[in-house]
Amino acid sequence: MMAEPAASLRFVDSVERGLARLRAIHPLMPWVIAALVLAPLPWVLVNTYHVYLANFICLMILLSVGLNIVKGFCGQVTVGHVGLYAIGAYTAAVMSVNFGTPFWISLPIAVGVTLLAGMVVGIPSFRLEGAYLALVTLGLGESVRLFISATEYLGATNGFSGVPAPRIGEFRFDTYQKYYFLVMPVMLLGVFFSFQILRSRLGRAFMAVREDPVAAAASGVNVRRHKMIAFMISAAYAGFAGALYAHMIPGYLNPRNFTVIEMVTLLLMVVLGGLGHIWGGIIGAIVVTIVYDITKDYYHYSLLMFGMVIVLTVLFMPKGIGGIIDRFIATRRFIAIRERQAEAARDEAD
Numbered sequence: 001m002m003a004e005p006a007a008s009l010r011f012v013d014s015v016e017r018g019l020a021r022l023r024a025i026h027p028l029m030p031w032v033i034a035a036l037v038l039a040p041l042p043w044v045l046v047n048t049y050h051v052y053l054a055n056f057i058c059l060m061i062l063l064s065v066g067l068n069i070v071k072g073f074c075g076q077v078t079v080g081h082v083g084l085y086a087i088g089a090y091t092a093a094v095m096s097v098n099f100g101t102p103f104w105i106s107l108p109i110a111v112g113v114t115l116l117a118g119m120v121v122g123i124p125s126f127r128l129e130g131a132y133l134a135l136v137t138l139g140l141g142e143s144v145r146l147f148i149s150a151t152e153y154l155g156a157t158n159g160f161s162g163v164p165a166p167r168i169g170e171f172r173f174d175t176y177q178k179y180y181f182l183v184m185p186v187m188l189l190g191v192f193f194s195f196q197i198l199r200s201r202l203g204r205a206f207m208a209v210r211e212d213p214v215a216a217a218a219s220g221v222n223v224r225r226h227k228m229i230a231f232m233i234s235a236a237y238a239g240f241a242g243a244l245y246a247h248m249i250p251g252y253l254n255p256r257n258f259t260v261i262e263m264v265t266l267l268l269m270v271v272l273g274g275l276g277h278i279w280g281g282i283i284g285a286i287v288v289t290i291v292y293d294i295t296k297d298y299y300h301y302s303l304l305m306f307g308m309v310i311v312l313t314v315l316f317m318p319k320g321i322g323g324i325i326d327r328f329i330a331t332r333r334f335i336a337i338r339e340r341q342a343e344a345a346r347d348e349a350d
Contacts, residue, residue: 031192038184042177051176055248057289058180058187059241064269064285065194065278066237072276073203074230075210076125077134079263083141084121084235086258088114088242090154093163093253096246103166103247110246111239118235122228141263149255163251179248186244190237194278197233206230207276261306265292268306271313273320280322 042051067081091113095106124136148154155161165174166182173179197203205226208216213223246253265288273284288306295305313320319327 058183060285062241064281066234068281070230070234073206078137080137080141082263083144084238085242088239089246092243093246107243110243114235114239118232122231159254161252274322277322
């Protein structure tokens, strides 16, 4: 029974040591290696649908990383992230179809509009906390979906179609295989910047606000400003993911893609991965997206199943997968320190 945990400890420890050696060569080296490892994936997967699923997982990683910034780093309870995702997607779609702007212009416009929406979502956090803030953000997210469903200009319940695939010159990202080489680098950049934020002064201020806003304010942290920045950064991630989703073939959006079930699924990714833990959130996004795809025939029970998983995770694994990884690494380091101390004691005795 002890062999498997020991093997897991050795594996996690070897990965950590390998990453440390790569960072010692150059800080960007692990990300270059990750891109090279992920590049052959479209040719390794069995069929086109699996390539689509890989693209969708990249989008979900972007969303979960963005949600983790505001929820895991800054401790703000938001349940309206899917609404921001929808705003980014429909803004990019409208700009491309109705105004004829190319993807490379509609993308920053979509991110900008989503940033403004993130500011609106962040304002209630100045006076509300916990469940009250969750209810307000949930209402805002659902309001976006209902507004889209009732607006003919946005396709209403019939959906919005005809969004063109991105292009560079004559090259078009008009297949899932080609589109993978657009979403995968963006996903890696998003994860890279989230690590930079976490390790920066801004990230430390976020964590201070999460732990105790009163103590953070007493230490000189502008709590309102940092809450707003967290919501805006999170919204920028949602805007990127939404614009990329809108332009992925077949270029069709429907309000049913932005429901409460999608929000619960996204929350499960973050909670299962571990709040405030980036690698755990990535693993959570991969696992939950695959499980969601496998169980899509039981769509009507998805909300119940994922809700129960969230409750069980909070009860029995409160720090998520990321917490397990951290505990493995801490245990391995403790064992290594004790072994060195024992070896030094034996040397002194000799």
